[in-house]
Amino acid sequence: MSLLVVGSVALDDVETPFGRREGALGGAAVYFGIAASYFVDVRVVGVVGADFPQEHLDLLVSRGLDLSGLIVAPGRTFRWGGRYGYDLNARDTLYTELNVFADFDPEIPAEFRETEHVFLANIAPALQLKVLDQVAAPETASLDTMNYWIERTPKDLREVLGRVQIVLINDYETREIAGEPNLRKAARTILGWGPRLLVVKKGEHGAVTFGPNGAFAVPGLPLETIIDPTGAGDAFAGGFLGCIASTGDTSPEGLRRATIYGSAMGSFCCESFSIDRLASLEPAEIEDRFRSFRDLTQFDHRPLLVDV
Numbered sequence: 001m002s003l004l005v006v007g008s009v010a011l012d013d014v015e016t017p018f019g020r021r022e023g024a025l026g027g028a029a030v031y032f033g034i035a036a037s038y039f040v041d042v043r044v045v046g047v048v049g050a051d052f053p054q055e056h057l058d059l060l061v062s063r064g065l066d067l068s069g070l071i072v073a074p075g076r077t078f079r080w081g082g083r084y085g086y087d088l089n090a091r092d093t094l095y096t097e098l099n100v101f102a103d104f105d106p107e108i109p110a111e112f113r114e115t116e117h118v119f120l121a122n123i124a125p126a127l128q129l130k131v132l133d134q135v136a137a138p139e140t141a142s143l144d145t146m147n148y149w150i151e152r153t154p155k156d157l158r159e160v161l162g163r164v165q166i167v168l169i170n171d172y173e174t175r176e177i178a179g180e181p182n183l184r185k186a187a188r189t190i191l192g193w194g195p196r197l198l199v200v201k202k203g204e205h206g207a208v209t210f211g212p213n214g215a216f217a218v219p220g221l222p223l224e225t226i227i228d229p230t231g232a233g234d235a236f237a238g239g240f241l242g243c244i245a246s247t248g249d250t251s252p253e254g255l256r257r258a259t260i261y262g263s264a265m266g267s268f269c270c271e272s273f274s275i276d277r278l279a280s281l282e283p284a285e286i287e288d289r290f291r292s293f294r295d296l297t298q299f300d301h302r303p304l305l306v307d308v
C-alpha cells in the first residue's frame with residue numbers, strides 16, 4: 001500500500017522556551033511523510049530550492065520516502081519562522097517566505113497517479129483540486145487546511161471538501177470553516193458537505209474523530225519532555241492515515257486504532273526540535289506509546305448509584 005502526500009518541504013527557524021533551531025528540516029509533507037513511513041510506503045510531491053541541504057534529502061530517503069515527485073527549483077526553499085511561549089498551543093508566526101513554493105504547481109508523476117491513499121497537506125485549495133484531478137480514484141483522499149485559505153478562498157475550499165473522504169484540521173479551523181462555535185455541531189456541518197470522517201486535532205488536549213458511528217475522543221498524553229510542537233498536527237495525520245493505508249480498516253474499531261497511532265506520532269514529534277525524534281524511532285517505541293494511551297484512558301463502568 002502507498003500513501004501520496006503533496007505539501008510543503010521547508011527550512012524552519014523555531015524558537016521555544018527550551019531553545020532555538022535555525023534552518024531545520026520541516027514542512028507539512030516532511031512531518032507527515034516521516035510519521036507515515038513507519039506504516040506504509042510514502043511518496044512525496046513538493047518543491048525545494050537549490051539551497052536545500054543534501055543531508056535533509058538523505059534523511060528523507062533513509063526513511064524510505066520516494067522523492068521522485070520532489071522538484072529542486074532554482075531559488076530558495078520555503079522558509080518559515082515561528083516562536084512559542086510557555087503555552088505551546090499558541091505560537092507566533094514570525095515570517096513565511098514562500099520562495100520557490102510561491103510557484104508550486106503540483107505535477108503528479110505518472111507512476112504516482114494510482115496511489116491508493118492521497119493526503120493533501122496545507123496548500124491552496126485550488127492546488128488540492130488540481131492534485132485530485134490528476135489521481136485515479138484513490139481509496140481515500142484526505143486534506144488539511146489553515147485559516148489563510150478558510151478566509152481567502154472559501155469557495156475552492158468547499159469544493160475540495162466535497163471531494164475528499166477525510167478531513168484532518170484543528171479545533172479553531174473546524175469552528176471557522178463551519179461558522180459554528182460548538183464543535184459537535186461544526187463537525188456535523190462539515191460532514192454534511194461530503195467527507196465521511198472529520199478528525200479534529202486539539203494540540204496538547206488530544207483529538208476527536210467524528211464519523212458515521214459518532215465520536216471517539218483521545219486526550220493528549222502528559223509528556224515528560226516537550227521541546228517543540230511544530231509539525232505535531234502533520235505527524236498526527238501521518239500516523240492516522242499511515243495506519244488506515246496499512247490496514248485498510250475504516251471500521252469504528254479501525255478508526256479508534258488510527259486515532260491512537262496518530263496521537264502517538266504527534267506526541268513523539270513534540271519531544272525534539274524538527275524531526276530528530278520522529279525520524280529515529282524504533283517500532284517497539286511506537287507500540288509502547290500506543291499502550292501508554294490505552295493505560296491513560298482505559299476504565300470500566302461499575303455502577304455505584306443505580307444498576308443500569
Ligand code: AMP
Nearest residue numbers: 008010026027028080230231232233234
Ligand atoms: P504545524 O505545526 O502542524 O502547523 O506544521 C508546521 C509546519 O508547517 C512547519 O514545518 C512549516 O514549515 C509548515 N508551514 C507553515 N506555514 C505554512 C504554509 N503557509 N503553507 C505550508 N506549510 C506551512
